[in-house]
Amino acid sequence: MNECAFCGPTVEPMSPEDLFPSWLSRLLQGLGARNFRISTKPRSGAARLGGPAQRINVRLPVVCTPCNTQWMSQIENQVKPLLTQLILKPDEPKIFTDEQCTALIIWTTIKSIILDHADVAATGAAPFFTQAQRTKLRDDWLPPNRVEMWVGRAKYAKEDSLRVEFTYSGFSRIPSLRKIHHLHAFTVTIQLREVVIQALFLRNRTKPKKGSMNYVPESAYAIQPKNLPWSHFMIQLHPDVGEVRWPPGAQLNRTGFEALTCRISSRAPGL
Numbered sequence: 001m002n003e004c005a006f007c008g009p010t011v012e013p014m015s016p017e018d019l020f021p022s023w024l025s026r027l028l029q030g031l032g033a034r035n036f037r038i039s040t041k042p043r044s045g046a047a048r049l050g051g052p053a054q055r056i057n058v059r060l061p062v063v064c065t066p067c068n069t070q071w072m073s074q075i076e077n078q079v080k081p082l083l084t085q086l087i088l089k090p091d092e093p094k095i096f097t098d099e100q101c102t103a104l105i106i107w108t109t110i111k112s113i114i115l116d117h118a119d120v121a122a123t124g125a126a127p128f129f130t131q132a133q134r135t136k137l138r139d140d141w142l143p144p145n146r147v148e149m150w151v152g153r154a155k156y157a158k159e160d161s162l163r164v165e166f167t168y169s170g171f172s173r174i175p176s177l178r179k180i181h182h183l184h185a186f187t188v189t190i191q192l193r194e195v196v197i198q199a200l201f202l203r204n205r206t207k208p209k210k211g212s213m214n215y216v217p218e219s220a221y222a223i224q225p226k227n228l229p230w231s232h233f234m235i236q237l238h239p240d241v242g243e244v245r246w247p248p249g250a251q252l253n254r255t256g257f258e259a260l261t262c263r264i265s266s267r268a269p270g271l
Contacts, residue, residue: 004064005117006138008131012064019060019114020162021076027087028161028193036162062117071138072110078103083192086246090153090194096237096244102141104151105238108199109143112188115166128168128186128201143238146202150234151244152260154252156194163191165261189261196252198234198260234260 004010018025063072082100085092096104116128127134133144166188186201232250252260 002064003062004067005062005113006067006134007064008135010064012066014061015063015065015068016061019111019164023080024083024192027084031087031161031193036164060114060118062114062121067138071141075103075106075110075141079107083195086195087193090247092246094246096246101237101240101244104197105143105149106137106141108149108188108190108197109137109147111190112166112186112199112201113137115164115188116186119166119168128184128203144201147238148200148236149238150198150230151237151246152196152198152234152248152252153194153246154191154196154257155254161193163189163257165189167261187261189257191257194251196234196257196260197237230260230263 001009001011002014004012004014078099082096082104085094113129113134119125120127129144136142137144166186169185169187184203187198188201189196189198233248233252233256235244235246235248237244
């Protein structure tokens with residue numbers, strides 16, 4: 001019996017999934033890309049998933065063939081025109097359609113689940129996402145509850161043609177003297193040339209009591225680049241807050257990108 005990230009136990013054959021598809025590899029390499037990196041904050045002693053490399057050739061055998069060739073392929077085809085335009089013409093003003101926003105949200109969630117399962121395979125840790133959440137994404141194209149996503153722009157550097165950082169962290173919030181909420185956070189940051197996408201996924205560390213509220217950590221916007229708030233750099237993509245207008249008001253430099261990748265985890269002690 002095989003284990004698919006989205007189906008769970010399955011008799012279907014497994015299909016090594018390109019973390020980033022061949023069309024994106026060709027696009028970035030055609031623009032002179034020479035380096036990519038994928039790294040993680042260690043969980044259960046996990047090593048980095050990968051370091052700097054000259055080819056975008058990360059293949060992760062965590063999904064079955066039907067998932068890879070059917071619904072995941074459809075999402076890839078839907079997000080391709082948007083990402084291509086943003087990568088090739090980052091200065092061109094654009095308003096994202098609802099369909100484009102949805103495709104980018106689902107695409108980012110797929111990549112996040114695949115990264116999580118690659119870490120699970122390497123460490124033996126429990127998956128961050130529940131089986132119900134993964135199946136719902138497959139069947140209904142809906143992201144998990146308690147997720148926030150942003151899209152922004154970075155100043156291009158050849159060494160950062162493609163960069164992925166993902167971090168596991170944990171923290172507690174005390175909304176009142178009588179309540180303590182312990183949360184797990186999984187943060188994924190993807191840089192494709194000048195395009196930056198960040199997703200924050202949350203879940204309770206202990207089973208919530210009946211009727212309790214879901215609290216989003218205030219740390220999401222707490223670590224600000226000098227003199228400018230995050231809203232100048234990152235546009236909220238999900239939950240829906242109205243029109244998504246590209247480009248953002250300011251670009252992230254290398255220091256800003258590093259601050260972005262740790263703005264949640266630096267406020268959260270490791271698990």
